[in-house]
Amino acid sequence: MIKKIFFIFCLCCYCATVSAIEKQTPQAVAELTASTDKENVVINLILKPKNGWYIHSHNPGEFGMPAEVKWSKGDYDIIDESWSIGEDILYHGFGINAYKNFGEYHAMIKADNNVTPEFEVSFMSCKDECVPEEIHFTLTPEVFVQDKLEFTSQEKETFWHAILFAFVGGLILNLMPCVFPVLFIKIIGIIRIKNKKQSIVDGLNYMFGVVFSFLIIALILRIFKQQGQMLGWGFQLQSAYFVTIMAIVFFVLGLMFLDVIRVNIRIKTMPVNSFFTGLLSVLIASPCAAPFMGAAIGFVLTSNVPASVFFTVFGALALGYSLPFTLAGFFPEFMKKILPRPGKWMLILKRFFALPMFVTCAWLLWVLWGNINVNDKIWQKYDSEKVETLIANNEKVFIDFSAKWCLTCLANEEVVLYSDDFTNLAKERKIHLFKADWTSKDKEIGEALSKYGRSSVPLYVYYSDKGKYIILPQLLNFEILSEKLQ
Numbered sequence: 001m002i003k004k005i006f007f008i009f010c011l012c013c014y015c016a017t018v019s020a021i022e023k024q025t026p027q028a029v030a031e032l033t034a035s036t037d038k039e040n041v042v043i044n045l046i047l048k049p050k051n052g053w054y055i056h057s058h059n060p061g062e063f064g065m066p067a068e069v070k071w072s073k074g075d076y077d078i079i080d081e082s083w084s085i086g087e088d089i090l091y092h093g094f095g096i097n098a099y100k101n102f103g104e105y106h107a108m109i110k111a112d113n114n115v116t117p118e119f120e121v122s123f124m125s126c127k128d129e130c131v132p133e134e135i136h137f138t139l140t141p142e143v144f145v146q147d148k149l150e151f152t153s154q155e156k157e158t159f160w161h162a163i164l165f166a167f168v169g170g171l172i173l174n175l176m177p178c179v180f181p182v183l184f185i186k187i188i189g190i191i192r193i194k195n196k197k198q199s200i201v202d203g204l205n206y207m208f209g210v211v212f213s214f215l216i217i218a219l220i221l222r223i224f225k226q227q228g229q230m231l232g233w234g235f236q237l238q239s240a241y242f243v244t245i246m247a248i249v250f251f252v253l254g255l256m257f258l259d260v261i262r263v264n265i266r267i268k269t270m271p272v273n274s275f276f277t278g279l280l281s282v283l284i285a286s287p288c289a290a291p292f293m294g295a296a297i298g299f300v301l302t303s304n305v306p307a308s309v310f311f312t313v314f315g316a317l318a319l320g321y322s323l324p325f326t327l328a329g330f331f332p333e334f335m336k337k338i339l340p341r342p343g344k345w346m347l348i349l350k351r352f353f354a355l356p357m358f359v360t361c362a363w364l365l366w367v368l369w370g371n372i373n374v375n376d377k378i379w380q381k382y383d384s385e386k387v388e389t390l391i392a393n394n395e396k397v398f399i400d401f402s403a404k405w406c407l408t409c410l411a412n413e414e415v416v417l418y419s420d421d422f423t424n425l426a427k428e429r430k431i432h433l434f435k436a437d438w439t440s441k442d443k444e445i446g447e448a449l450s451k452y453g454r455s456s457v458p459l460y461v462y463y464s465d466k467g468k469y470i471i472l473p474q475l476l477n478f479e480i481l482s483e484k485l486q
Contacts, residue, residue, distance in 0.1 A: 023135050027053045027125035030135045035306075040079065041117060041139065044303070045069070045105040049125060055099040056124045057086030061467065064096055065132055067123040069105055077110035082451055088468060098126075106303065159309060162299040163316045169293025170320025176288040178250070178360045179281065181257070181353035186277060187325060188346065191332040191339070202274045203329020207322040209278020214318035217282075218311055225301060233297050233456035235441075236286060237405035240368060247364040249284070254357035257350050278322065285321065288408070291474050293317065294456045301455035367404040367439065378426060382436035384444055394465045396431040398485065401449060401459035403438040409458040412476045421478050429485060431462075 021032040033044040047067065049055050056064040067083065084104040086097040109117060117139040125131050174183055186206075193199040221235070236242045255261040296317065300310045328335050380386075382399065390397050400417060402409040416422055426433055436445045438457055449455055452471060460472040462485055472484055 021137065023137070025125070025133045025135065026050075027127075027131055028055060028123070028133065030121060030137075032137055034139055040108050040110060042108045043106070043139070045107075045121060045137075046102050047099060047105075047121070047123060048102045049099065053125050053127045054089070055086075055103055056126065057097045057099055057103060058083035058105075059086075059097055059467065060124075061088075061096040064098075064126075064130070065122070065124040067099075067103060067105070067121070069107070069119050069121050071109075071117070071119045078107060079110060080106070080108040080447070080450075082106050084453075104303075158299065159305075162296045162313050165292040166296035166313045166317040167320035169290045169296055170317040171323060172290035173285055173288060173293065173321050174324050176285065176290065177356040178288065179285045181356055182253070182281060182284060183325060185257075185350060185353065186281075187328045187335065188339075190325070190328050191335045193332065196332065199329045199332050201329075203326040205274040206278040206281075206329070207319070207326045209275040210282055210322035211278075211315065211318040212275075213279050213282035214314050214321070215311060218314035221301065222307065222310055233293070234286060234288075234403065234405060237367070237403070237439075243364050243368045243405065246283070246286075247361050247368065250357050250361040250364065253284075254354045254361060257354035257357060259351075282318075282321070288406075294454055294459070294474065297456055298449075298452075298454035301450070363410070364405070378423060379433045379435050382434045382445060382448070384448060387434060390432055391463050391467050394467070395463075396429065396465060396485075397434065397463040398426070398431050399434045399436055399448075399459075399461045399463075401436045401438060401445065401454075401457045401461070403457050405439060406457045408474060412458060412460075412474075416476045416478055416481065419478065422481060425478075425482060425485065431485060 021034075023030050023032075027050055029048045029050065031046045031048070033046075035042045047055050056067060058067045060066050069081075071078070082105075084099075086099045086103060089096060089098055089100070105121070118137065120134055120136045122132070122134045125133055174180060190199050190202055193202065237246075252261065296313055299305075300313045379400075387397055387399065400409075400413070402413065404410070425431075436442075436448060438445045438449075449457075449459060452459060452461060458474050460474075460476065461469055462472060463469040464486065470484060473480060
């Protein structure tokens, strides 16, 4: 079993051809990473100012020359193009947005064997004086050769942060209402195994099932990403067929917790049973996005990272998610000490856990049936052009990136965003409210999420005056909004 999982992992971790080019000016360094999958050309350009200098961002603010990329020599079909957000700084009384450490430009263009892609990046470097600069890049065939992948100080830090966030997000995912009951009942079962060696094997095979599932999801997302499509965590819930199947699964689980349905499947090989339990646990966790998890997945889905990094982050998410049950398998005696002795409480708890199963089932049917009923007419449907116009006019804008299959989104909306207190706050402070509903696949919303370095919901973005914005926490309360929405 271990050999099979290792083989599948190696098969998934395929790498596109990658290389890096570096060019310098007296004030800045430009590093270009290029890759191709024979259909699309993907580039990632990093601008790094030298000591004491900074570079005006793509949206510099009150004054200055914006960083720009101009493609030349051919009519390119640009599939995706975006700039990273800089830092807000004060320069001689003027507020500007700049890259103090590094700025990043990402683009995906349709490959054409008859045209050699060329582009020119123009930007302004400033210190005591400001210097407009230009650097020209030509993506010749020699660029696309296999090379060792080496990270900068900034890229390594981001990579390790993504791994840490993914691991912690995976741990928290176990506490979600639709996951925790199944996990708890399974842990009760594993500590009853008298043979410790068997419980260890059982725990490991559960982990293999979880890792296998997450790598399959990662592989699907990677393939769609290379095709230029915007998908994120929970993308499968955009399918009516999948939602229907999930509703049936949760309904059956609820009946099983009530002992209305008894499943007496005797599988002689326990590890196989645990492996498929791992698959099921990932399936039932798919509607949820835990804190920290969105930032980690957003990093690999919106950045031009190699496949090895892409799958490593998803692997960290899988390990975090599988850790509690795996540890229970390794230390069953310790679990027996911290849990109450077996008794009637277990039957009561088991039946109580039927409730979140039926609630999740009802919610999935509601997702399938219709739209969220928003009575308050101050919420507008997301429109990127309208939002940009309001921002350009220094209006305050709050965007709720949500979906009917996102439990955290629904909780925040029901308790906070659609409350009378928040409605009055928005009216008092003249905040324009937009709802970006990602329940069904929507390219415009997918691109907007990518702009903020995210690939999942919930995401809450608030623009104050002068085009400045902040990203709010995934778990909201009125006190947070009242403080942040100044």
